[in-house]
Amino acid sequence: MTQLTIDYASELVKIPDAREMIAEAHDICEAVPAVFEELSDDTIPVSVKHVVIDRIFPKGIRNFLKTLCDNNHFKLFEEIREEFNNQLKDPKELYSTAELVYVTPPTDEQLIQIRDFLGREFNNKEMKLEMKEDKSLKSGFIIRVGSKEYDWSEAGRIKQLEERLSKAVGASNSFSEDNIISILRTTIEEFELTAQDKEIGVASWVGDGIVSVDGIDHADYGEIVIFDCGVKGMVQDVRRDDIGVILFGRDTEIHEGSRVARTSKMAGVPVGEEFLGRVVDSLGAPLDGGPDIVTENYRPIEMPAPGIVDRKSVAVPMETGILSIDSMFPIGRGQRELIIGDRQTGKTSIAMDTILNQKGKDTICIYVAIGQKASTVAKLVGTLKAAGSMDYTIVVSASASDPAPLQYMAPYSGTAMAEYFMYQGKDVLIVYDDLSKHAVAYRAISLLLERSPGREAYPGDVFYLHSRLLERSARLSPEAGGGSITALPIIETQAGDVSAYIPTNVISITDGQIYLESHLFFSGQRPAVNVGLSVSRVGGAAQRKAMKKAAGSIRIDLAQYREMEVFTQFSSDLDDVTKKQLAHGRSLMELLKQPLGHPFSMAEQVIILVASTTYVFSEIPVEDIQSFRKSLLEHFHSEHGDIINELDSYLDLSDDLRHRIEDVTRDYKKEVYKTEETEPTEE
Ligand code: ATP
Numbered sequence: 001m002t003q004l005t006i007d008y009a010s011e012l013v014k015i016p017d018a019r020e021m022i023a024e025a026h027d028i029c030e031a032v033p034a035v036f037e038e039l040s041d042d043t044i045p046v047s048v049k050h051v052v053i054d055r056i057f058p059k060g061i062r063n064f065l066k067t068l069c070d071n072n073h074f075k076l077f078e079e080i081r082e083e084f085n086n087q088l089k090d091p092k093e094l095y096s097t098a099e100l101v102y103v104t105p106p107t108d109e110q111l112i113q114i115r116d117f118l119g120r121e122f123n124n125k126e127m128k129l130e131m132k133e134d135k136s137l138k139s140g141f142i143i144r145v146g147s148k149e150y151d152w153s154e155a156g157r158i159k160q161l162e163e164r165l166s167k168a169v170g171a172s173n174s175f176s177e178d179n180i181i182s183i184l185r186t187t188i189e190e191f192e193l194t195a196q197d198k199e200i201g202v203a204s205w206v207g208d209g210i211v212s213v214d215g216i217d218h219a220d221y222g223e224i225v226i227f228d229c230g231v232k233g234m235v236q237d238v239r240r241d242d243i244g245v246i247l248f249g250r251d252t253e254i255h256e257g258s259r260v261a262r263t264s265k266m267a268g269v270p271v272g273e274e275f276l277g278r279v280v281d282s283l284g285a286p287l288d289g290g291p292d293i294v295t296e297n298y299r300p301i302e303m304p305a306p307g308i309v310d311r312k313s314v315a316v317p318m319e320t321g322i323l324s325i326d327s328m329f330p331i332g333r334g335q336r337e338l339i340i341g342d343r344q345t346g347k348t349s350i351a352m353d354t355i356l357n358q359k360g361k362d363t364i365c366i367y368v369a370i371g372q373k374a375s376t377v378a379k380l381v382g383t384l385k386a387a388g389s390m391d392y393t394i395v396v397s398a399s400a401s402d403p404a405p406l407q408y409m410a411p412y413s414g415t416a417m418a419e420y421f422m423y424q425g426k427d428v429l430i431v432y433d434d435l436s437k438h439a440v441a442y443r444a445i446s447l448l449l450e451r452s453p454g455r456e457a458y459p460g461d462v463f464y465l466h467s468r469l470l471e472r473s474a475r476l477s478p479e480a481g482g483g484s485i486t487a488l489p490i491i492e493t494q495a496g497d498v499s500a501y502i503p504t505n506v507i508s509i510t511d512g513q514i515y516l517e518s519h520l521f522f523s524g525q526r527p528a529v530n531v532g533l534s535v536s537r538v539g540g541a542a543q544r545k546a547m548k549k550a551a552g553s554i555r556i557d558l559a560q561y562r563e564m565e566v567f568t569q570f571s572s573d574l575d576d577v578t579k580k581q582l583a584h585g586r587s588l589m590e591l592l593k594q595p596l597g598h599p600f601s602m603a604e605q606v607i608i609l610v611a612s613t614t615y616v617f618s619e620i621p622v623e624d625i626q627s628f629r630k631s632l633l634e635h636f637h638s639e640h641g642d643i644i645n646e647l648d649s650y651l652d653l654s655d656d657l658r659h660r661i662e663d664v665t666r667d668y669k670k671e672v673y674k675t676e677e678t679e680p681t682e683e
């Protein structure tokens with residue numbers, strides 16, 4: 001070991017955080033030996049070496065490495081690193097100066113205590129103290145070493161006490177006055193000042209809800225950080241020299257130079273039964289004007305999806321109560337079924353009807369509104385309340401006026417709340433309304449974080465954005481908890497274009513889609529489900545036997561009808577068989593129409609489907625079909641309760657039962673249409 005190496009190593013020791021950076025430089029040289037060779041090569045111009053160093057090595061030691069190159073000593077790099085590691089037995093010794101902030105200068109006695117503390121914490125009693133006066137502390141000191149901060153100031157103490165008090169009050173569930181006072185008293189009595197050891201960074205750029213922060217080098221992706229003004233943010237981008245933070249609040253009080261502290265806590269939300277019936281924002285804070293939600297449970301918003309071993313195949317139906325969906329595109333618990341369509345085609349309505357239909361079925365519903373108008377969400381909550389469905393529902397809302405980070409977070413928060421119930425063995429239905437706006441919010445964040453834009457200006461990982469969200473929907477095996485999350489993501493298309501970037505992504509992630517079409521919607525076919533393009537890939541396994549048997553041919557009948565309708569549009573004389581098929585198809589389309597908020601039970605749906613196979617509906621005028629359907633169902637409820645009971649209890653459709661339904665239907669039709677005997681209508 002030459003004196004030269006030792007001198008270089010002791011220079012390195014003076015650089016803050018040199019240990020990590022040297023380790024990183026060593027890794028780079030080892031991974032790419034060409035870099036090391038080039039930098040050690042005397043024949044290569046120094047300016048070229050400087051460019052290489054600027055590109056790939058950590059900021060803090062670039063100057064040091066450049067000096068090595070200037071003096072042609074880069075070949076000694078490994079030796080210097082070894083010597084440096086020898087000199088640095090404890091990483092804490094790395095720091096040579098501390099900043100002492102005070103209101104009144106410390107007395108000699110206090111200085112001794114401070115030096116003792118530095119000796120204990122950093123093994124360096126002789127650390128140089130840089131004194132700085134700051135009246136805002138009121139009294140006491142703050143010591144800053146590197147990016148650590150130890151706060152003994154009065155302001156800091158008041159803040160600590162405040163945090164303790166709010167925690168203590170928050171933890172007690174009963175709010176009687178005496179109770180609160182006794183809690184306050186014990187907290188204050190037990191209060192002991194601990195030197196708060198925090199890692200502090202400084203904002204270097206602020207704008208549009210995004211902050212670049214220098215200094216908190218150890219922050220993790222997804223960690224919460226707190227700014228001086230109290231605004232919280234989440235680390236979303238970990239770069240070589242700084243980190244990108246997205247804010248959960250307004251950025252008006254944050255400016256260049258604002259201080260940021262790490263919390264070492266991953267972004268998460270409070271979860272629990274207490275949230276049922278409430279409207280909350282992405283952070284779990286109430287938006288409905290109700291009392292604060294107090295719960296002990298907290299879950300990170302990002303969690304790995306259950307593995308394959310923990311899952312069970314989809315086998316239990318999640319009934320929507322919508323005839324066209326339950327009969328042809330059945331959804332099972334644990335499935336992810338996409339609802340896709342242009343604006344104003346009834347996407348939200350399908351999700352809402354499904355939530356309404358879960359009443360009394362022991363399912364918890366979570367509706368996540370992303371980027372919608374607050375008034376739309378309020379209306380929706382009103383509908384849920386009126387139907388008594390809010391008792392089992394949580395609404396998570398990040399409206400269009402909320403900052404993009406909150407909109408980005410909302411579906412993950414909703415899923416965290418859903419997971420809490422799923423792992424307790426409960427069934428959950430979660431609606432993401434809608435993921436197109438979620439992707440747009442993420443695009444805004446990514447562009448501001450200067451990630452390179454890809455197709456349609458979305459960042460490259462936008463597929464992962466939705467796949468990691470939707471993979472968390474699952475049906476768990478009993479050992480893993482036994483619950484399920486069924487997801488109904490919603491995607492809005494532009495002019496029916498399902499081949500755009502985000503729609504294709506989400507279509508490929510989900511287990512099927514319900515495709516809604518504007519022209520069907522406007523022609524009065526509501527819900528406007530396109531039977532040809534919709535599909536449910538796993539739900540068939542979950543469909544009840546009775547439903548499966550009853551719905552047997554409906555898809556084929558409708559497909560035939562659609563084809564024939566086009567064919568026969570211009571021909572006037574049709575043979576009787578064709579006429580009959582057309583009338584049957586038309587009546588089926590009419591039967592699939594369903595008003596808002598009128599879910600059909602499984603038994604009712606089976607009765608409608610079986611009744612349709614008797615052609616009674618095609619024999620009556622089209623405009624009468626819906627009212628006839630209604631009165632027929634009432635007739636079954638009042639006169640033939642046994643059939644409904646049988647369907648409800650056996651969940652199967654025996655031939656005998658099918659014949660009984662057919663007979664009742666025919667008789668009832670004869671009774672209603674006594675005068676006008678079976679005249680097929682042509683309209
Ligand atoms: P947006 O793109 O604005 O989110 P959306 O696709 O979610 O719209 P909805 O808000 O569900 O559409 O419905 C649009 C309108 O259509 C609403 O006024 C709703 O009342 C009406 N509507 C939806 N479904 C039906 C239905 N089955 N019967 C009658 N009206 C319906």
Ligand code: MG
Nearest residue numbers: 347348349433
């Ligand atoms: Mg909608």
